[in-house]
Amino acid sequence: MSTRLAKQGRLIDRSKKVTFTFNGTSMQGYEGDTLASALLANDQMMMGRSFKYHRPRGVVASGAEEPNALVGLGQGNRFEPNQRATTTEVFNGLTATSQNHWPNLEFDIGAVNTALARFLPAGFYYKTFIHPKPFWKHVYEPIIRRSAGLGKAPDKDNRDADTYEHFYAFTDVLVVGGGVAGLQAAKAAAQSGAKVLLIEQTAHWGGRAPVDGGTVNGEPVDKFVEQLVSELETMGNVTMRSRCMGAGIYDHGYVLGYERLSDHTPGVQGPRHRLWRIRAKQVVTATGAIERSLSFAGNDVPGVMLASAMRDYVVNWGVTPGDRVIVATNNDDAYRTAITLKQAGVDVLRIVDARATAGPLAEEARQLGIRVDPGKAIAKVKGGKRVKKVAICNQEGVGGAREEVEADAVAMSGGWSPVVHLWSHCGGKLIWDEAHAHFRPDPDRPPLGADGKGFVLAAGSSNGPLALADVLKDADAAGKAAGKAVGHTPKRTKAPVGETTAEAPMEAVWLMPANADIQLRMKSWLDFQNDVKVSDVQLAAREGYESVEHTKRYTTLGMATDQGKLSNINGLAILADALESEIPKVGTTTFRPPYTPISMGAIGGEARGDVFQPIRRTPMHNWHDKNGADWEPVGHWRRTYAYVRPGESVHDAVNREVKNTRENLGLLDASTLGKLIVKGPDAGKFLDMMYTNMMSTLKVGKCRYGLMCSENGFLIDDGVVARIDEDTWLCHTTTGGAERIHGHMEEWLQTEWWDWKVYVANVTEQYAQVAVVGPNARKVLEKLGGMDVSKEVLPFMEWRDGKIGAFDCRAYRISFSGELSYEIAVPASQGQAFWDALIEAGKEFGVMPYGTECLHILRAEKGFIMIGDETDGTVIPQDLGLHWALSKKKDDYLGKRAHSRSHMADPERWKLVGLETVDGSVLPDGAYAVGEGVNANGQRNMIGRVTSTYYSANLGKGIAMGLIKHGPDRMGEIVEFPGTDDKIYKAKIVDPIFFDKDGEKQNV
């Protein structure tokens, strides 16, 4: 059984007990335990079931590389699936549930898949479920979705209880990884004077070196780590963060760090995760190495574990995964596990070494009384939910002549692979190291920065060296090189001297035994998380998948949260063998960020709730909100769609507003309209280029409606332009157009007409602007008193500065409704007071505020176009009958040349018309008009579409505008619009001006 040892456990505090639950069972651990070590201490070897076959699975690793022990963590608003037990620190009250099982972990119906395994080979889904087509959606998919997949998504009604944030950090040198290599590299870089940021994914410094043993400068490794950490802590130019994982390296020295602040203390004040958005001039990746598994039959049975992990559990947490352990290896390092276990009092039955000879560690093991079997292999591990027996055979051969040994745990070591993920994220290349049978960073082909030079250095075992002495030397050199690269002079210091027992060379073992038969290969797992076996990769090769990337996708090798941390090299080796090629030729799949999954919360940072997205508010926003505003998003602005009174529907409110504005008095908050000041001796010339019509001739005090086209001739904006003085114009833009048109103007001024004397300023938000609209508009302004707003002094399409009531203002006599209308601009800080004054004074004139829908209906009744409704980026002024706004006097304006292109002048273009349903109903928005015949795809030919459609309460019927082929020539004709409701709407083509054709109402 797996159990807590009486001694050892350098990371746990035995004086502090912690209680937690696993699948509802209460268990105890110690502070400093990971969930994995605490579960093992409670003899909970099985921690989940596998993805595809639902095989029982136990923990196989001790860190970020763990593929199996994924749990659902927390409850309710703090539930999170797929959390690694090995990187989860236990705390009082932790609740964890295992995944991938139904109805429970011990008894699982999906496990029947394992019996069907020979019918579920690689590519099975692709092969089986393609035909018949409807079966996928209705039969296969629902079943597969239930049996496949990892953890459950949180309940849709739950909301994350925690907060998250980003932090922008800047440093000369970033060191990723706080093992001995990272610490030494940080020190070497910092001693040069560089500013250093050092991040470590676990809660502890020193990595695995203290577990592996040896000495540095004659002292034990932990002592060295302790000294180094305290030294770094006192250096003013060093920042150290533990529980902060280097998640990804991107262009320009941009690195993401994922800091887990309170995963181990949930509920404390402050953010749970912090995403560090780091800019580093140089990055040192000291990310260590990961041990590989060995591919033998039954290597996924709970109790089979990486040798290094087993050593970690004993040394770090005082837990042994079994009482009778067998160690299988192809290298000397695994002997350390055997020795560690033996010294901790665990029975090590034997070391099965695939090699003929081993180094001095073997002698040490033998002296402790451990049996060492050279040239041997594991043929098969037997057991369901726990290792029961291990069959041992010769490494050379097919796996016959087995000897069975009763055991309850197996430690395996297939050699070590440098963690090259971060090196590779931004394009660092790898070379194959034959001696260690692994890929390591190629120092000559690092990720390149903007200057064409490398900006990432690998250090320590992530760079290839595995022995402590070499690791420290390499890290020291990398730290110095980083310091130098950022412009400092490294100190002439010697690297610390590490000493460990010498090791004999490892031998690559990709399959155990070397010629294992198919029965064994079908049980030899490469990728535990995705249930990929040796036989699957071999099958993919036989079926023609030669590219490693294709094989990955076909077999799912190295996918999902694991990203091939354990499976990568073993899978490649099997593929290379099956293709009769060499591993470096087959190559490796691409490592992509993040290194391990980071939380969605961290990615979103602060952007949730109130600050999910900026909402722009006008000065009168709160009044609207209190007065029944039904909000409509317009860009980032919120505008009132309609002011809904108690007992009214939104539609009722719109109809009331529409009628009242035509009959009495309406107020519209028009503050969102863009207002751009254009000033300078060349401003008139400039505006003549910007607008299709002439603005330079506009008289001071007057207004003109203008159209803007892109250089391709398409309408991009419209609005009223006012000439303020000889040199100054004020251009109104659409609400959504203010920033865009400001940018458009600046772009032309800065890139094309840089010698024109024009300045532009966006003063949109300086003003609160209120449209005072309706037959009583003048009356209310006159009641407030101040400037003369009579027809004679302030005629239609003119503006005046003055005072209305107590308010300094600019009054524009413009109308987008066809009514008598003023748009009054006051300083934004007085907007609410001005609005209040109008509401108060307007009571006797039947004042009502109105929203954007009323605005739309009023303008549609008048046949006024709306940018974004009648235009969609493909519409030109000619399509909308706006020829009158295209100046013929000007030599040029943006869009003029484009309008002469053949397609723009094509008489077949759809043109604007009014549309009226034959029964007075409202046409569906966006509906297409259909003509005779079908197109090449068998669809009805289209001859137009609805661009705006409303119910007009004033006219008592539906009105619409649309673009119709030959529209203006087809007045009175009936056109058909099939709706998405299977009805066919019939509408008559009419003039787009439905109301007050001669404009008498606005001109009073």
Next chain:
Amino acid sequence: MSEPISALNHASFSGIAMVEECGLQGMITLRGDLSDKVLAKAVKDATGQKVPAQREVLVKGDTGVAWMSTDELLVLVPYAEVEAKLADMAGALSGTHALAVNVSDARAVFSVSGPSAREVLGKVAPVELSAEAFQPGQIRRSRLAQVAGAFWMDDAETFRVVCFRSAADYVFNLLKVAAQPGSEVGVY
């Protein structure tokens, strides 16, 4: 004139830093040739300051001038004086190609103060805010999470943050989140 009211009417929040809406600040956008002597004199007359260099802000209390771009300055004057100062400036610049326009009401101004103020800003703006890199006298136009913003330091522990008036509510809430209790980063 009716009583002008700033976007959030002096709202405040206290967390790892103090966040306060400062009320109305007179602001004039001045565009022109920054090397022009007439323009320099107009700036001097309005603020008592010289034309600032790139990313420089010269400010005392609510009067001063900030560099915005190679052809734009932000002139700061007391809110009550902005119309008069603007008229003086327009007069002084009447023979020069320049644009001076009142933008006081288009903005909201916050102060973020306390020992962790640098970190609060460092959570929302992609700017290096260590004491070596950013000091009183410097201004940055950047972004505050998802909106445009500018900031400078009044003193070693106080930032003045400017954003568009329509975004005042967003920026206030944003700074509140960034200043939430228990969220010290511990680097600045």
